[in-house]
Amino acid sequence: MAKIQTPQPVRGTQDIFGEEQERFQHVVETFERVRRLYAFKGVEMPVFEPTAVFSRSLGETTDVVSKEMYSFEDRGGDSLTLRPEFTAGISRAFLTNGWQQHMPLKLTAHGPLFRYERPQKGRYRQFHQLDAEIIGAGEATADVELLCFADQLLQELGIADGVTLQLNTLGDAESRNAWRDALVEHFQAHRKELSEDSQDRLERNPLRILDSKERQDRPIADAAPDIDAYLSTEAKEFFAQVTEGLDACGVAWTRNSRLVRGLDYYRHTAFEFVTDRLGAQGTVLAGGRYDGLIETLGGPATPAVGWAAGIERLGMLLTEVPEASLELAIVPTGDDATAKALSVANELRKTGFSADIFGSGKFKKRMARANQAGALAAIIIGEDELASGKLQFKNLATGEQTGLDVAEITEKMWDLRFSDDLDDLDSDLLALEQDVKFSGESD
RNA sequence: GCGAUCGUAGCUCAGUUGGUUAGAGCGCCGGUUUGUGGUACCGGAGGUCGGGGGUUCAAGACCCCUCGAUCGCCCCA
Numbered sequence A: 001m002a003k004i005q006t007p008q009p010v011r012g013t014q015d016i017f018g019e020e021q022e023r024f025q026h027v028v029e030t031f032e033r034v035r036r037l038y039a040f041k042g043v044e045m046p047v048f049e050p051t052a053v054f055s056r057s058l059g060e061t062t063d064v065v066s067k068e069m070y071s072f073e074d075r076g077g078d079s080l081t082l083r084p085e086f087t088a089g090i091s092r093a094f095l096t097n098g099w100q101q102h103m104p105l106k107l108t109a110h111g112p113l114f115r116y117e118r119p120q121k122g123r124y125r126q127f128h129q130l131d132a133e134i135i136g137a138g139e140a141t142a143d144v145e146l147l148c149f150a151d152q153l154l155q156e157l158g159i160a161d162g163v164t165l166q167l168n169t170l171g172d173a174e175s176r177n178a179w180r181d182a183l184v185e186h187f188q189a190h191r192k193e194l195s196e197d198s199q200d201r202l203e204r205n206p207l208r209i210l211d212s213k214e215r216q217d218r219p220i221a222d223a224a225p226d227i228d229a230y231l232s233t234e235a236k237e238f239f240a241q242v243t244e245g246l247d248a249c250g251v252a253w254t255r256n257s258r259l260v261r262g263l264d265y266y267r268h269t270a271f272e273f274v275t276d277r278l279g280a281q282g283t284v285l286a287g288g289r290y291d292g293l294i295e296t297l298g299g300p301a302t303p304a305v306g307w308a309a310g311i312e313r314l315g316m317l318l319t320e321v322p323e324a325s326l327e328l329a330i331v332p333t334g335d336d337a338t339a340k341a342l343s344v345a346n347e348l349r350k351t352g353f354s355a356d357i358f359g360s361g362k363f364k365k366r367m368a369r370a371n372q373a374g375a376l377a378a379i380i381i382g383e384d385e386l387a388s389g390k391l392q393f394k395n396l397a398t399g400e401q402t403g404l405d406v407a408e409i410t411e412k413m414w415d416l417r418f419s420d421d422l423d424d425l426d427s428d429l430l431a432l433e434q435d436v437k438f439s440g441e442s443d
Numbered sequence B: 001g002c003g004a005u006c007g008u009a010g011c012u013c014a015g016u017u018g019g020u021u022a023g024a025g026c027g028c029c030g031g032u033u034u035g036u037g038g039u040a041c042c043g044g045a046g047g048u049c050g051g052g053g054g055u056u057c058a059a060g061a062c063c064c065c066u067c068g069a070u071c072g073c074c075c076c077a
Helices: A019-037 A051-058 A063-067 A087-096 A140-157 A173-189 A196-204 A206-211 A215-222 A233-249 A311-317 A335-351 A363-372 A383-388 A406-442
Strands: A048-050 A070-073 A079-082 A105-114 A126-135 A163-169 A267-275 A283-289 A304-310 A328-332 A355-357 A377-381 A391-395 A401-404
Touching: A019 A105, A019 A126, A019 A140, A019 A311, A048 A051, A048 A087, A051 A063, A051 A079, A051 A087, A087 A105, A087 A126, A087 A304, A126 A140, A126 A311, A140 A163, A140 A233, A140 A267, A140 A283, A140 A304, A163 A233, A173 A196, A173 A206, A196 A206, A206 A215, A233 A267, A267 A304, A283 A311, A304 A311, A328 A335, A328 A363, A335 A355, A335 A377, A335 A383, A335 A406, A363 A377, A377 A383, A377 A406, A391 A406, A401 A406
Parallel strands: A328 A355, A328 A377
Antiparallel strands: A048 A079, A070 A079, A105 A126, A126 A304, A163 A267, A267 A283, A283 A304, A377 A391, A391 A401
């Protein structure tokens, strides 16, 4: 029989396993914990939507829509698209489910997104994002709350160092249009000096010339007018409220007047948390206000703000990855003991302890693996233990070993776990004391 | 979509100007040690050299195509 060629994974997809998966999981779990602190509700969304959901809201001419979407016709002849982002789908859900009644609605989502792009470090065709949105809140406090959430998330992930929040305003629709006209005029005057890419951008998305990396574009982009001169008093006031709010909450930010957003629906606040540790994919979390979007989907004028963050990118930045922990390693030897191991494991698991059975390889190997799994203790079961009913319970940290029955083991494990928690509490207290001392000194 | 670099064992890599049977370390399995984590020593399994075509007496090395990875551009989280 001819050997069958194993199918290869699709380009730009990942099989996330081992430490990578721990990183991924830790990012998601931290996000889930922090979003509850900010009273955001979770939402599960479909992975595909009618193509119009994205083409309408992102803008037909954007690269995402014109060349990066996974669109296909289903068997009923409808054009569907694997979601390239969360915001448009959430906005659609907001309208089709009548979620207006819950406004202002604070939502989070996370999961896979799809874009047909050239894969690179931190860039995949199926990638994963965290997403947070506030729909139906036109006040600057919503922007501030969202940014505090983002800031705290990065803090708790331990990656806030080396990440800076860059902030800009695109003004309201009027301001933005006036600024845009001024920019077009400016760039038109220097058209010949611009790079080929930027001449093209001048037609499609003139704002994008501002953050061009092309060296020859820089002088022209740097000399371009800032939005500030074109801001209406309302827009100016709005931005001031955002920055004041951030200062009041102790969120560090820097103004980047060249920061623009790629998608058409953004208004007012635009922001990016940027690191220099990921090469060309330095943006780790980004978003802004999109007051115009819901209307483009046929809904009533509804203000909204949101952000998204790449889970893979956040995962790559983690310096401390929590280890997978196992509490009990059950090491049987002999057929009877192997059969017994399952029921012992079950009993312990039902009491709430994590347990795994190390039943293959020679005995020494089993112990080594139990140790490698990071188990707190090993339970050794052999002929003698089956006869006496007293299992060998070995504390893998101290090496001490005693014969105990299952009830005694659970008791012992509660103690072990409790003393672990106490240690954690101790170090927390210690850190707290130091904080207090420091703030005392600085006064 | 464009440019550049790279694909050799599960992983990280070596392999001279083309020349017999393609190597190392780590990992895996076994032994020294019939039931105790480490170390050391010994042994073993594992590769159609990403795939296809070509040049040559001879290709892992050279040429072409293709697939994939990486780094930029573009775009974007």
